[in-house]
Amino acid sequence: MTRTLDRSVRLAVTGLSGSGKTVFITSLINQILHGMEGEQLPFFEIVAAGRFQGAKIIDQTNLHVPAFRYDKAMQCLMVEPAIWPQATSGISEIRLAIRFKDQGMIAKRFDRVSTLYLDIIDYPGEWLLDLPLLDMTFAQWCQELTEMCEQEPRVSLAQDWLAYMEKLDAAEPASDEQLREAANLYTQFLFETKKSEHGLSFLQPGRFTMPGDMKGAPVLEFCPIPHLPEQCAQFSKKSLFKVMEQRFEYYKNHVVKQFYAEYFSSFDRQIVLVDILKALNIGSGSFNDMRRSVESVLKSFQYGKSGLFNRLFNVKISKLLFAATKADHVTPNQLHHLESFLKHMISESQNNIAFEGVAVDTMALSSVKCTQAATSRFQGQPISCIKGVPKGDTKEVALFPGEVPTEIPTQDDWLEERFNFIEFRPPSLHDIKSKGVPHIRMDRALQFLLGDKV
Ligand SMILES: Nc1nc2c(ncn2[C@@H]2O[C@H](COP(=O)(O)OP(=O)(O)OP(=O)(O)O)[C@@H](O)[C@H]2O)c(=O)[nH]1
Ligand SMILES: [Mg+2]
Secondary structure, eight states, X not given: OOBOOOEEEEEEEXXXXXXXXXXXXXXXXXXXXXXXXXXXXXXXXXXXXXXXXXXXXXXXXXXXXXXXXXXXXXXXXXXXXXXXXXXXXXXXXXXXXXXXXXXXHHHHHTTOEEEEEEEEEEOOGGGGGGGGGGGOOHHHHHHHHHHHTTSTTHHHHTHHHHHHHHHSOTTSBOOHHHHHHHXXXXXXXXXXXXXXXXXXXXXXXXXXXXXXXGTTOGGGOOOOOTTOOGGGGGSOTTBHHHHHHHHHHHHIIIIIHHHHHHTGGGOSEEEEEEOHHHHHHHOHHHHHHHHXXXXXXXXXXXXXXXXXXXXXXXXXXXEEEEEEOOGGGSOGGGHHHHHHHHHHHHHHHHHHHHHTTOEEEEEEOBSSOOOEEEEEEETTEEEEEEEEOBTTOOSOEEEOOOOOOSSOOOHHHHHTTOOOOOOBOOXXXXXXXXXXXXXXXXXXXXXXXXXXXX
């Protein structure tokens, strides 16, 4: 047996809060660690072809980045009854070494074995919502946010913050306490819009709801100023406007640019997770906001190889996968609907990104499959159902979760309250022993993201 040159890949996983990043990474690692069993990954070529030689978690190289806690997430899934891992709010990473037999005539003859070092990085998609800020002045941003806050449900939810801002004069100096209170009320407003009944996701600045290690840091103590007067550029240096503007610029330079320079530019592969079903459930407001957020997130991948963005940050992502998560919430015959819907939703961005030379794919998947396909009868006719234990319940039910549209819903579709995809508890996993966790299409995701490297 001889060794060849080892390879490494930095795979970044992102998506808006609750889209399924932690569960996806946990399942991905679990599938790889159980690759030797071979039963669960028919579409991951090294496994299917018998070239997989084993994998293990090894020490990460970036010691200053928090570790992704695979052990903790697995503990949650393995207790009886299983629970979902907790929400996370920042960046984390983990490193795997994957050993495999090399392909090719010469490699086969010498029985060559190589190692792929795989770094997986989990970071909030909300941070990518900050990219457009780099091209904006503070006054422009205030204008955009003022317009956004004139519509429901934002206008009602922003009342406390708006009332407070009304009392402040943008031309006059403001105390530290006033600045802090303004930022505080604005942050509370963002958290309010994010709650499950409203489900909004276009939340700027991204760090306000997903601060990572910046929780409580003064760099987050600013907010937009609604209805800015036109002559604001002439205000004194100590005015509320100028102080907020200075903090906004500081945030752009030290938080947003820093993230792109330090992390984003080191990624080789990227997967963006989208929870379409949740947004469909909540209604048109949530869905449109998610669509806008996803489009905005995708801007980070649309910068031309010769563009300013690329020159500033030297981006090298060569493969990008969009995945609709939680595909186990629908019946198996609806999977292709979910995929078509996702394709439809991002088709324009996908074209632009592919044009930049990035290989792009879309798929519907489930990191942890919580339901089983079943058949039930309705008015004497057999119908496809799924069986599983709904979240917050203890008994298994069989239900027809409804159809996924293949196109963006019209206004009438929303009025019918047609979408009601329910959430499930994770399945009992304590007896899976040496097998990986049950999933839908994780092997296809692995093949697309890593197939050319192994
Ligand atoms: N049925 C099902 N539910 C899932 C799956 N993946 C995630 N979920 C559900 O989605 C919730 C959020 O998943 P996470 O992986 O914590 O999402 P996240 O993107 O890491 O969220 P944040 O850490 O808050 O940013 C879980 O608690 C589950 O309820 C899946 O494959 N199937
Ligand atoms: Mg998480």
